[in-house]
Amino acid sequence: DGGITQSPKYLFRKEGQNVTLSCEQNLNHDAMYWYRQDPGQGLRLIYYSQIVNDFQKGDIAEGYSVSREKKESFPLTVTSAQKNPTAFYLCASSIWGPSSYNEQFFGPGTRLTVL
């Protein structure tokens, strides 16, 4: 089955530690995205990538880093510089093209809790 997988589903981290969230897709999509969702809030874009070896900052990139070494994979690292990392992290992917109606498909998300 084609889709997006994220792991782990739940993650606990001690303050001051870096942690990497995994995102893999087999939909052959060029574009991948990372969002953060806080309770009662909309999704906010952290980083996105349109093509392998290239990525762009979103609205709230501070304290995060990404890499895009393979088309299928777009891992997100939450660094110790992120002031309030506890949140629900969602990865998505889509076709990249001129249409503005390209659907974004989401993974099941990772719930990160900083202890």
Place this chain on the structure above:
Amino acid sequence: RKEVEQDPGPFNVPEGATVAFNCTYSNSASQSFFWYRQDCRKEPKLLMSVYSSGNEDGRFTAQLNRASQYISLLIRDSKLSDSATYLCVVNIAHSGGGADGLTFGKGTHLIIQP
């Protein structure tokens, strides 16, 4: 400034009723519009795209009013399984697809009661 506004609800609606909610957007350059559905503690999933002519999919109807900058979602004959949070999403598309142009509303929480 990118902004998408929704009434957070909750909307408590009896099963079988019709319910409608709106979403307003502030950027007149917005080019595409969507309704996503998000179940509790799950990922969002596309419910329907919203086109200028409006569109219907079974019990769901979406409409776009560019002059007043709002989109609407109408659900007829509501089912218990319609209970979810409905996210309004607006895309200010730039060249190449506009990944950075997607703005999500905070969602409207709908509860269908038996």
